[in-house]
Amino acid sequence: MMTTPAGNPTGPEPIEMVEPIIELQGIRAAYGSIEVLHGVDLSVRPGEVYALLGPNGAGKTTTLKVLSALMPPTAGKVIIAGRDVTGSRAEDLARAGLAMIPEGTGIFPNLTVRENLRMATFTGKKLSELEEAAYGRFKRLGERRGQVAGTMSGGEQQMLAMARGLATDPAVLILDELSMGLAPLIVEELYGVVAAIAQGGVSIIVVEQFARTVLGVSDRAAIMVHGKIRAVGEPAAIEAELSSAYLGGQ
Amino acid sequence: MAQQDSGRSEAADAGTVPGQPSGGADGASSMGPRAEEFTREISELKLSGSSAETEARALKLGIAGLVIPIVMAIVGILLVMSTSDAADQRAYASQTFWLGNIIVIVGAALFIRYSLGRYLRFWMIRLIHEQRAQTDRVVEALDRMSVRQD
Numbered sequence: 001m002m003t004t005p006a007g008n009p010t011g012p013e014p015i016e017m018v019e020p021i022i023e024l025q026g027i028r029a030a031y032g033s034i035e036v037l038h039g040v041d042l043s044v045r046p047g048e049v050y051a052l053l054g055p056n057g058a059g060k061t062t063t064l065k066v067l068s069a070l071m072p073p074t075a076g077k078v079i080i081a082g083r084d085v086t087g088s089r090a091e092d093l094a095r096a097g098l099a100m101i102p103e104g105t106g107i108f109p110n111l112t113v114r115e116n117l118r119m120a121t122f123t124g125k126k127l128s129e130l131e132e133a134a135y136g137r138f139k140r141l142g143e144r145r146g147q148v149a150g151t152m153s154g155g156e157q158q159m160l161a162m163a164r165g166l167a168t169d170p171a172v173l174i175l176d177e178l179s180m181g182l183a184p185l186i187v188e189e190l191y192g193v194v195a196a197i198a199q200g201g202v203s204i205i206v207v208e209q210f211a212r213t214v215l216g217v218s219d220r221a222a223i224m225v226h227g228k229i230r231a232v233g234e235p236a237a238i239e240a241e242l243s244s245a246y247l248g249g250q
Numbered sequence: 251m252a253q254q255d256s257g258r259s260e261a262a263d264a265g266t267v268p269g270q271p272s273g274g275a276d277g278a279s280s281m282g283p284r285a286e287e288f289t290r291e292i293s294e295l296k297l298s299g300s301s302a303e304t305e306a307r308a309l310k311l312g313i314a315g316l317v318i319p320i321v322m323a324i325v326g327i328l329l330v331m332s333t334s335d336a337a338d339q340r341a342y343a344s345q346t347f348w349l350g351n352i353i354v355i356v357g358a359a360l361f362i363r364y365s366l367g368r369y370l371r372f373w374m375i376r377l378i379h380e381q382r383a384q385t386d387r388v389v390e391a392l393d394r395m396s397v398r399q400d
Contacts, residue, residue, distance in 0.1 A: 021285060031372070046285045072305060081289035087304050088295065096291040097284070109385045150389050171288030201282025 019082060021046045021203050022067065022172060027076035029059075029066050036062050038227040039076070044172075045219075049194070049204045051235070053211045053242070054224035060207040061103055063224070064174050067205070068100045069093050080172075099170035103177040103207075105161035109150025113141055116149050116160055120167035134163035137193060155186035162193065173197065175206045179213050191217050211242050309364040315357015319350035326350075 020043035029037040036059045044050045052060050065071035067078060069090040078086045085093065094100075107116050117130045135142030138159040144152060149160055158178060165173065175194065179187040195217040198204050208214040215221060215235040222232040223241055231241050326346030330339045 021289070032368070047282060074306065081292040083292050083295070085292065085295065092295050093292075096295060097288040104382060109382075109389070150385055151392070169284070171284045201284055203285065 018045045020044055020079075021081055022205065023077075023079040024063070024067065025077040025079065027063070027066055027073045027078070029062050029071060029073045031062075035074070036227050037066070037073070040224075040227070040229055042222065042229060044203055044205055046203055047198070047201045048219045049198045049206065049217055051211070051214045051218040051221040051238075052205060052207045052224060053214070053221055053238070054209070056209060058224040059227040060209075060224055061176055062227075064100065064176055064205070064207055068098060068174060070100075094168070097169070097171035098174070099165040099168050099172070100174040101161045101165045101176065101178070103180065105157045107149045107157055107161050107164065109157075110148065112148055113145045113152075113160055116164055117167060120164050123168050125167065125169075130163075130167045133167065134160075137166070138163055154181050155183065155190070158182060158186070158190060162190065166197065170202060172203045172205070175204065177207060177209060179208060179210055187213055212239070215239055305364050305368065308360050312357045312359070312361030312364060315353050315360060318357070319354040322346045322350045322353070 022042075022044040024040050024042040027037055027040040027042075028035060040059070040063055042050075042052070042063070052063065054060050062071065066073045069078070069085070069088050069092075072087055076086070077084050078088075080093065080098070108119065111119075114127075114131065117134055118127050120130055121127055131142075131145070135145070140156055141159055141163060144156065149157060152160070162175075162178075178190055178194070182190070191213060194204060194206065198217070206214050206218070211221075215238065218235050220232065221235050221238040223230045223238060231238060323346060326342055329342040329346075333339060333342075
């Protein structure tokens with residue numbers, strides 16, 4: 001079932017009323033004097049995989065930056081777990097359990113796999129625990145634990161980024177362009193892990209330019225164009241709207 | 251790549267998650283223990299009057315702090331000129347002088363902090379992107395060198 005941007009349902013199925021764990025209300029954001037988000041409304045339910053799709057330059061990454069408090073909005077509210085956290089510090093949200101894997105992985109390319117995982121020990125967990133979880137989830141990382149991260153393939157770097165993000169035991173995981181520059185088989189492997197993580201009750205927000213990759217693992221999806229959410233709904237319904245959204249038919 | 255229309259249950263089989271608790275069938279609407287812990291931690295966060303417009307307001311306050319002392323100086327001059335009593339003139343002059351100075355210092359500090367802060371944030375983001383691009387180029391060059399040596 002799909003809803004219009006105003007939130008009115010367009011189909012007969014009732015929407016389950018669950019308090020969202022993440023909510024953006026009327027978010028506007030700008031880089032200097034250039035406004036890139038023009039009133040974004042978004043809500044993510046607990047344990048849900050929510051895909052935010054849209055063409056390049058739609059404002060998806062900016063939305064994630066506002067959500068994770070890396071960038072203050074110029075208007076609107078960020079509500080997390082029912083509390084208005086607009087203007088809070090990113091490190092406070094990260095400590096509470098919101099983890100973001102940014103576009104381009106965000107790993108330290110001059111450190112080894114092991115040293116990158118060591119960076120996540122600020123949570124209080126031992127390196128051995130983090131390594132066990134990371135290498136259990138991504139066997140390829142275990143084989144390359146002493147390798148400098150910048151010399152690994154794109155897919156392996158993305159695995160390392162995910163392992164490091166998951167080491168913080170997040171309740172909300174934000175993934176920005178997970179599949180960028182990766183081979184389809186690697187993307188499939190990574191999204192398999194995403195789906196498995198979601199089964200554990202983690203709420204996941206995924207931003208993707210290549211929509212069909214992520215629709216297979218999503219509970220709901222939204223299309224963003226020119227700084228506004230154009231449609232929200234179930235993956236099958238959203239997929240039908242994709243081509244017009246990307247090619248400017250709407 | 252095969253498209254998966256049936257949602258995440260099939261895709262989950264492709265991943266291994268050691269130590270992860272199994273989710274319920276309706277994972278999209280249940281609040282697991284980690285989510286409840288997250289909600290509790292968020293509720294305990296110490297947030298000081300969060301607002302989306304803090305920066306913009308502080309910048310406007312800073313500008314006001316730079317303009318108000320000018321107005322105060324004009325008012326002070328008029329007050330001094332309106333009386334011939336030397337003691338009153340000194341009182342008007344010193345009050346507007348000291349108060350005006352305090353306001354202009356605070357206003358200037360706010361203005362510099364919130365205008366420079368935004369500029370420096372963008373500069374740092376750009377620096378990070380450039381360093382990342384630089385690292386990618388170095389790695390590429392090293393790869394090409396190792397291929398040639400082979």
